[in-house]
Amino acid sequence: xxxxxxxxxxxxxxxxxxxxxxxxxxxxxxxxxxxxxxxxxxxxxxxxxxxxxxxxxxxxxxxxxxxxxxxxxxxxxxxxxxxxxxxxxxxxxxxxxxxxxxxxxxxxxxxxxxxxxxxxxxxxxxxxxxxxxxxxxxxxxxxxxxxxxxxxxxxxxxxxxxxxxxxxxxxxxxxxxxxxxxxxxxxxxxxxxxxxxxxxxxxxxxxxxxxxxxxxxxxxxxxxxxxxxxxxxxxxxxxxxxxxxxxxxxxxxxxxxxxxxxxxxxxxxxxxxxxxxxxxxxxxxxxxxxxxxxxxxxxxxxxxxxxxxxxxxxxxxxxxxxxxxxxxxxxxxxxxxxxxxxxxxxxxxxxxxxxxxxxxxxxxxxxxxxxxxxxxxxxxxxxxxxxxxxxxxxxxxxxxxxxxxxxx
Numbered sequence: 001x002x003x004x005x006x007x008x009x010x011x012x013x014x015x016x017x018x019x020x021x022x023x024x025x026x027x028x029x030x031x032x033x034x035x036x037x038x039x040x041x042x043x044x045x046x047x048x049x050x051x052x053x054x055x056x057x058x059x060x061x062x063x064x065x066x067x068x069x070x071x072x073x074x075x076x077x078x079x080x081x082x083x084x085x086x087x088x089x090x091x092x093x094x095x096x097x098x099x100x101x102x103x104x105x106x107x108x109x110x111x112x113x114x115x116x117x118x119x120x121x122x123x124x125x126x127x128x129x130x131x132x133x134x135x136x137x138x139x140x141x142x143x144x145x146x147x148x149x150x151x152x153x154x155x156x157x158x159x160x161x162x163x164x165x166x167x168x169x170x171x172x173x174x175x176x177x178x179x180x181x182x183x184x185x186x187x188x189x190x191x192x193x194x195x196x197x198x199x200x201x202x203x204x205x206x207x208x209x210x211x212x213x214x215x216x217x218x219x220x221x222x223x224x225x226x227x228x229x230x231x232x233x234x235x236x237x238x239x240x241x242x243x244x245x246x247x248x249x250x251x252x253x254x255x256x257x258x259x260x261x262x263x264x265x266x267x268x269x270x271x272x273x274x275x276x277x278x279x280x281x282x283x284x285x286x287x288x289x290x291x292x293x294x295x296x297x298x299x300x301x302x303x304x305x306x307x308x309x310x311x312x313x314x315x316x317x318x319x320x321x322x323x324x325x326x327x328x329x330x331x332x333x334x335x336x337x338x339x340x341x342x343x344x345x346x347x348x349x350x351x352x353x354x355x356x357x358x359x360x361x362x363x364x365x366x367x368x369x370x371x372x373x374x375x376x377x378x379x380x381x382x383x384x385x386x387x388x389x390x391x392x393x394x395x396x397x398x399x400x401x402x403x404x405x406x407x408x
Contacts (some may be wrong), residue, residue, distance in 0.1 A: 016370050019193055022150060023349040024184045029173060030083040030132055033175040033291040041086060042119050046112040048075045057107065061096075064103045071095055084136055087129045090122050124172060131160055140351040145344040147197035148204070148322055151345055154187060154194065155212040190217075193346060195229045201322045202310035206230070214254075216393050231354070237301045240339045300336050 009282075029183045034041060052075060064070070075096070078089035097119045104110050114122070139146050161183060164176035198204045210274045213222035263354050283393055322344055326337040333340075 019346065019348060021348070021350040025182075025350050026132060029085075029179050029182045029184075032357075034083060034086060034125075035176060037121060037171065040114065040118045041090070043088060043112045043114045043118060044122065045078065047110070047114065048077050048089060048093060050110055050112065051075060052077060060106055061099065061103050064106070065096060065099050068099055068102065068296050070099055072408060083129075084133055087126065087133055091126050092206075094119065094122050094126060097329045099275060099363055110379060121171060124169065125175075126165065128160075128172065128175070131156065135396065139349055140349075144321055144353075145197075147193055147346050147348045148344055149203040150194050150348055151198040151204075151212050156214050158183065158187075159215055187216075189224045190228060192232055193230070194348065195225075196232060197343050197346070197348075199233060199305075200343050202325050203320065203322075204311060205305055205307075205309050207309055216375065231348065232300065233305075234375055236339060236343075237299065237336065240335050241299075243336070244335055254256060271343040300333055305338055341360070 061075075071077055073092065073095065074094040076089045078085040097114075100113050106172060111324045135157065138153065139150055161176050161180045164172050165180055167173045167176065198208050199206060201208075206226070206229075210222075213225050216222070217225055279329070310325065313333050323341060326333070326340045326344075330337045
């Protein structure tokens, strides 16, 4: 936690460290929407389960796809609790939509072939969910900062939902309206971490806040939220200035300001000649002294926000790392760079940490195992037997060692 806690507390009273996982919210959002077409998804899922149940059916379906010159791919069975898994299943099955009726002619036990209307619905849903899939992929990374990336994607989600909620397609309209209700519940209010982290990306600064907040909140609320973000930025910056007040970085900054003010005063006094100066000149000198001293007292945060945004080339945008930029500009923004690095280090999803520390695996069932159910059961029983055997053997050995100590 080094760099996150100063004087025994987290920056801004730790308010940034209570973050709802954005990937989980997206999952809730899309799952609500998919519930509107549950019957269509059920038919596709049952079709995949039926074909994947036995090697003979898999072979029959593979031969059918080869005859129709379709892609040499396997069907994907989803995990019901993960929407992106369901999306992958639908997208994969969509490529074989023409093969399912042909397969049904060979397998009389296959009853859940989706209709052409169902496949049209699947196509529309896949096009709709593609945006959400890309966003989930972006924010679930663990090798780069993610908190600065989400605001433009959040704006895109809002615009997509707004567009589809007034669609002439009743099914898509129902989906979008249901998802929009969840969107307003979780992201209807200002999220300070997402906003402040976006400002700490030199490609954005306050420009992205002003651009995105208009779409997210409307003009009236946007102005209030923009003011709140600015106030928060200055509050955090003052905390960092106070925390590092004894360091040479701040001393150098203060000395520079004082020297600048002194030089301005000395320069203006030297303009007064032996014969004196006109009252007009004195008035202007007084004005320029006050203006230049005020400008020299601008904080580093003011300078950063007023400076132009960093514009990447099209090839660099995908690989731009704001932490590298702050490292390169550390001498210019000594305290601000520390503040930026601490804020950008906060992830907006728990996907990476949950994957690292999760001890659970996928549920093994007849439709989710390459091996037969009996073989899987034997392996599970064998694992339990080995665990019990080694546990009993260990206890037995401890008992025998204890008996030896008694005898000898």
